[in-house]
Amino acid sequence: MHDDQVKRQVLIVDDNEINLTLFEALVSKLGEIEAKCFASATEGLAWAQQFQPDLIIVDYMMPELDGVQFIERLRATPGKDSVPILMITANDQKPVRYRALNAGASDFLIKPIDKVEFLARSSNLLALSEIRRKLDDRAAWLADEVRQATAKIVERERETVIRLAKAAEYRDPETGAHILRMAHYSRLIAKGLGLSEAEQDLLLQAAPLHDIGKVGISDAILLKPGRLTPAEFEFMKQHAAYGAEILKDSNSSILQAGAAIALGHHEKFDGSGYPAGLGGEAIPIFCRIVAVADVFDALTSARPYKAAWSLDDAVAHIRAQSGSHFDPACVKVFFDLWPEVLEIRERFRDDDWSSLLAPL
Incomplete structure (x- = not known):
């Protein structure tokens, strides 16, 4: 689980350097955040497939992969089905947003970006990511408890067998x-x-x-x-x-x-x-x-x-x-x-x- 001193990681993928700088500055206002910025969609995808960010912010219009393709490939990667993804689209791109929803996008922002809305949506998605991580940690903890309890039962069975066999031996x-x-x-x-x-x-x-x-x-x-x-x-x-x-x-x-x-x-x-x-x-x-x-x-x-x-x-x-x-x-x-x-x-x-x- 996260403690208060652990920085949350936000991946930002946008081929526009000005947007990268803007989004990085905005997410820094959300607390202890470590921003990972990529102007290349393929490089950003490779990083996201290797690591586990708390939030991904991705633009739709990019030359190597568009935002929907980015989401599709990431969601097809094992273990990447729950990381929140915030996609940036233009106001007139409603069909794109439908496709992105089907691909696995979590939320949208429409250009031009409203800073208050950006911070609110990003904060909500980070909170969702935190809850999911805690649930995953809880599930792992419960699985470990079950393994330990099962091991104890097996050990008791072994002891029963040995003691019964000893009884016959005597x-x-x-x-x-x-x-x-x-x-x-x-x-x-x-x-x-x-x-x-x-x-x-x-x-x-x-x-x-x-x-x-x-x-x-x-x-x-x-x-x-x-x-x-x-x-x-x-x-x-x-x-x-x-x-x-x-x-x-x-x-x-x-x-x-x-x-x-x-x-x-x-x-x-x-x-x-x-x-x-x-x-x-x-x-x-x-x-x-x-x-x-x-x-x-x-x-x-x-x-x-x-x-x-x-x-x-x-x-x-x-x-x-x-x-x-x-x-x-x-x-x-x-x-x-x-x-x-x-x-x-x-x-x-x-x-x-x-x-x-x-x-x-």
């Missing part, structure tokens, strides 16, 4: 590092499949919620060191539905995606998975992606009930299950981006939760 022998790695593997696969940046980021944030339903599984089953019995495994499978139930009906896009992933990440491409026995592309793409990322990291991570598989054995298993357990497209992309997979595996060796959303 009930499960899996580690925070596993959550970090599988989330970033998921984003990498999404990138390789050509999903948008927004979809990649949404998957990165939602993937950690895939096993949130394990908070509803008893310790006797969840922490059992040996193989589960068929009955125990049937109960264990309920964590998919539990996770969806916990996260469903949220207004948050992250939690909505998390609900879908929690429900579907144990579905298999050949239809033999759970809970719904979906197959192929009937399985949501986020679930097909997370299935590869989650299983690969689970295989290559040590657990109380198993040793970590070697990379070669894990790779062989994922490839062997392509088309049965896993979507072949997801498997292909995963191994096409193998150097980046290894970089993620190396980067997230510790439970560094603060780095979960670092790429966003």
Whole structure:
């Protein structure tokens, strides 16, 4: 916004040097004014297109561009649709004034110039320019406030995701590092499949919620060191539905995606998975992606009930299950981006939760 010490800029364009001198002297009576005078219409137009004057005073009869052409070209310049323009015409040029109005002129003065009228009209247009600037500043301020408020909401959503994922971690022998790695593997696969940046980021944030339903599984089953019995495994499978139930009906896009992933990440491409026995592309793409990322990291991570598989054995298993357990497209992309997979595996060796959303 202007303060009282900032000079307002008035552009004066007239091929008559006497008129330039007269108008400059008159506008100086309007307060703190910096007059920019051009006898060349093209030079004046170039200056007006580069800078943001508070008022433009332009003559109609000029050799390079007439006043209407000046206005048309200026109004066609982005960001120059609101600067007030006062055009000077002769008394018998009413059709010209009509054309100028259509081109975007704000007001007129008729020759010979009446000094009192000139000062009054110029003052009114400068006041209008000041109001518009203040409105623009207010709009920019409001937009900035909205951006800040939105950023705070997003940050709270991120914190919610991290805390929910931690809740599942505390009930499960899996580690925070596993959550970090599988989330970033998921984003990498999404990138390789050509999903948008927004979809990649949404998957990165939602993937950690895939096993949130394990908070509803008893310790006797969840922490059992040996193989589960068929009955125990049937109960264990309920964590998919539990996770969806916990996260469903949220207004948050992250939690909505998390609900879908929690429900579907144990579905298999050949239809033999759970809970719904979906197959192929009937399985949501986020679930097909997370299935590869989650299983690969689970295989290559040590657990109380198993040793970590070697990379070669894990790779062989994922490839062997392509088309049965896993979507072949997801498997292909995963191994096409193998150097980046290894970089993620190396980067997230510790439970560094603060780095979960670092790429966003």
